[in-house]
Amino acid sequence: MSGLHHPEQRHPERRHPDATALAEYRAGLADGLRGRRLAAHVASCARCASVSDQLAAVSSALSSVPAPPLPDSVERRITAALATEAALATEAAHAREAGLAREAVPAREAVPAREAVPAREAGLARDAGPAIVAAPAPSKRRVRLPRPVVVASAVAACLVLFGAVYLFGLARTSAGPASSAAGSSVSSGRSVSSPLAGVAARAAPAGSEPAFFVTASGTRYQPATLATQVRAQLAALGTEPGSTNSGALPAAARPSSRTASAAPSSTLAGCVLHLTNQVPPRLVDRATYQGKPAYVIAVPGRVWVVGPDCTASNPDLISSMGL
Amino acid sequence: MVTPDAPGPSDADLLRSHVAGDSAAFGLLFQRHKDRLWAVALRTTCDPEDAADALQEAMISAFRRAKDFRGDSAVTTWLHRIVVNAALDRLRRRPARSVSWPADPDALETLLAQDGRGEPSPFVPSARPDSIDTRLDVDAALRLLPAQQRAALVLVDMLGYPVAEVAAILGLSEGTVKSRCARGRARLLPYLAHLRGDSAARGNRPVTDAVSPEGGGG
Numbered sequence: 001m002s003g004l005h006h007p008e009q010r011h012p013e014r015r016h017p018d019a020t021a022l023a024e025y026r027a028g029l030a031d032g033l034r035g036r037r038l039a040a041h042v043a044s045c046a047r048c049a050s051v052s053d054q055l056a057a058v059s060s061a062l063s064s065v066p067a068p069p070l071p072d073s074v075e076r077r078i079t080a081a082l083a084t085e086a087a088l089a090t091e092a093a094h095a096r097e098a099g100l101a102r103e104a105v106p107a108r109e110a111v112p113a114r115e116a117v118p119a120r121e122a123g124l125a126r127d128a129g130p131a132i133v134a135a136p137a138p139s140k141r142r143v144r145l146p147r148p149v150v151v152a153s154a155v156a157a158c159l160v161l162f163g164a165v166y167l168f169g170l171a172r173t174s175a176g177p178a179s180s181a182a183g184s185s186v187s188s189g190r191s192v193s194s195p196l197a198g199v200a201a202r203a204a205p206a207g208s209e210p211a212f213f214v215t216a217s218g219t220r221y222q223p224a225t226l227a228t229q230v231r232a233q234l235a236a237l238g239t240e241p242g243s244t245n246s247g248a249l250p251a252a253a254r255p256s257s258r259t260a261s262a263a264p265s266s267t268l269a270g271c272v273l274h275l276t277n278q279v280p281p282r283l284v285d286r287a288t289y290q291g292k293p294a295y296v297i298a299v300p301g302r303v304w305v306v307g308p309d310c311t312a313s314n315p316d317l318i319s320s321m322g323l
Numbered sequence: 324m325v326t327p328d329a330p331g332p333s334d335a336d337l338l339r340s341h342v343a344g345d346s347a348a349f350g351l352l353f354q355r356h357k358d359r360l361w362a363v364a365l366r367t368t369c370d371p372e373d374a375a376d377a378l379q380e381a382m383i384s385a386f387r388r389a390k391d392f393r394g395d396s397a398v399t400t401w402l403h404r405i406v407v408n409a410a411l412d413r414l415r416r417r418p419a420r421s422v423s424w425p426a427d428p429d430a431l432e433t434l435l436a437q438d439g440r441g442e443p444s445p446f447v448p449s450a451r452p453d454s455i456d457t458r459l460d461v462d463a464a465l466r467l468l469p470a471q472q473r474a475a476l477v478l479v480d481m482l483g484y485p486v487a488e489v490a491a492i493l494g495l496s497e498g499t500v501k502s503r504c505a506r507g508r509a510r511l512l513p514y515l516a517h518l519r520g521d522s523a524a525r526g527n528r529p530v531t532d533a534v535s536p537e538g539g540g541g
Contacts, residue, residue: 019512023505029498054516058508061518062480065461067362074375075357078382082353085386086346093344224372227379322380 016048017041023055077228084231211269213261214295216286221296221305226289227323230298233283270312272297275304294318334398342390349386356399359482360406366477367410369466373417374410381409396491403492407474414470457518464514468507475500476507 017025017038024030025038042048215237221229264272264284272284276299283298289305297304303323307316332340334355340348353360364374364381385405392401461481465473478489479500486504490497 019509020506023509023512024502027501027505029501029505051512054512055508057518058511058515059480061457061515062461062476062511063483064518065458065481067358067482068365070357070361070378071371071375074361074371074378077375078353078357078379079350081379081383082350082386085383086349090344090346224376227376227383321376322384 015041016045019051019055022048022052026052026055081228081231084235210263211273211280212264212284214264214268214284214286215261219285219287219296220291221287221289221294223290223319226296226303226305226319226321230283230296230303230323233285233296234298237283267311268295271295271306271310271315274312275306275310275315275317289318298323335394338389338392338398341386349389352398352402353382356402359399360402362482363403363406363478364410366465366481367407367470367474368413369462369473373413377409377413378406380413381406384409400488400491403478404494407478407492411470411474460514460518464511467514468510472503472507472510475503476511479504480508 021030021038022042025035025042030038042052217233219229219233272281275297279299281297281299283296285296287296288294289296293308295306295308295310297306301323303321304317305319307318310316334352337348337352341352360381361374361378364378365371368374368377385402392398465477468476475489475493478484478492479486484492486497486500490500493500
């Protein structure tokens with residue numbers, strides 16, 4: 001320190017380090033010459049020593065504020081959400097073991113499994129991301145799938161394509177903005193595997209249902225409770241992800257007896273399948289969001305809220321969140 | 324990082340049980356750490372609703388990603404990381420729809436300054452060293468910080484995590500954590516220096532002096 005007698009000792013108002021420099025010095029971030037100069041300055045300058053003390057007081061003030069406990073309401077909400085997750089995971093596991101073997105039998109003849117799996121996986125992975133795909137969809141078990149699961153995945157892939165082909169039909173008749181989205185999905189589907197397109201086409205006359213139905217639950221969705229409300233709707237519709245026991249189409253494709261439901265307009269269908277990347281949604285609910293009319297759309301892992309005028313080319317997206 | 328007062332299975336045990344299909348294990352893990360994780364979410368977002376959403380998203384995400392946990396950090400570190408990321412993610416998405424966030428941090432600074440407490444001198448102390456005021460001041464001041472800086476400072480100074488652990492949580496070097504904390508402290512200096520924590524008033528500046536600025540020289 002004796003070698004560092006600087007002019008600022010005689011003129012302390014000059015060259016005072018600023019608070020950030022002092023804070024960095026205190027945090028041990030100033031080394032070498034800069035550190036020695038700061039040390040010398042603080043030792044000899046009452047004002048900067050005081051600022052240094054005040055920096056300690058800032059940390060002290062921050063640490064003095066007690067951490068609030070988790071409010072009961074939030075805890076209940078999260079505990080319920082985790083319980084739902086646990087139930088879905090259990091359900092999915094059971095479905096994998098029991099339900100899939102049953103469905104696999106007819107599928108084995110019709111579907112080229114090896115090609116179908118990538119199609120399904122690509123469709124989901126593009127949209128859902130790796131974080132959200134864990135429990136529900138049996139087809140996401142990428143590693144060493146037991147054979148029945150592979151075949152069931154093929155069924156699912158086939159159904160996705162079927163939905164897209166059906167939509168394509170809708171879009172062609174309306175020539176609306178939906179046609180671009182649906183059309184592109186069909187072409188991408190073909191590029192993945194043309195035999196699948198053939199299977200889907202053959203399936204089309206048999207199943208005359210649209211890709212999904214629109215419910216009108218009247219739910220008043222709010223940002224803070226969106227995820228919970230969507231889960232409640234999914235539960236009411238009985239659309240447990242991974243549950244394949246009630247038939248071929250994804251759950252949202254089946255009308256529910258408990259909620260009014262209707263086939264979507266081709267414009268809405270284009271909007272929805274554009275958002276979901278052609279994955280048939282589990283839920284499309286005509287409702288309100290923050291008091292304004294909106295559609296709430298859910299696939300495994302994600303929810304979108306769109307305005308009533310949503311189209312494929314202009315989704316009118318109000319909100320979107322992971323589920 | 325096993326909570327010392329928690330009997331029974333370790334965090335890692337619980338996570339393994341969860342991955343193995345024990346439907347209650349993850350709930351126990353959440354119960355064990357909920358308050359700390361809530362504090363992290365709340366202090367990082369500065370908004371109870373966002374904090375609740377962030378915490379819920381984080382717990383669902385952790386629930387689903389548990390099988391990807393490699394064990395190269397403590398379970399709590401991993402949980403904290405997911406919560407902090409969810410909170411920061413929420414903040415990034417918030418400006419489009421938020422009303423609760425102060426639109427203009429300068430306005431808040433002005434407000435605080437008008438309160439006679441913009442003065443960085445410790446010799447113009449608060450006349451109300453009471454804990455509610457402290458909490459309100461801290462709440463308001465934290466909002467002035469950029470989110471990344473706040474996340475670091477909250478973990479280190481408010482919640483008392485070691486710098487090394489905060490670095491692991493945030494995926495940063497320790498130097499970067501220290502730097503963010505230092506900048507955050509400097510930024511908060513004008514607003515919080517007068518508070519000095521609970522009873523951590525320095526010996527050479529007794530509280531009795533502090534309550535009476537005019538009599539300071541007496």
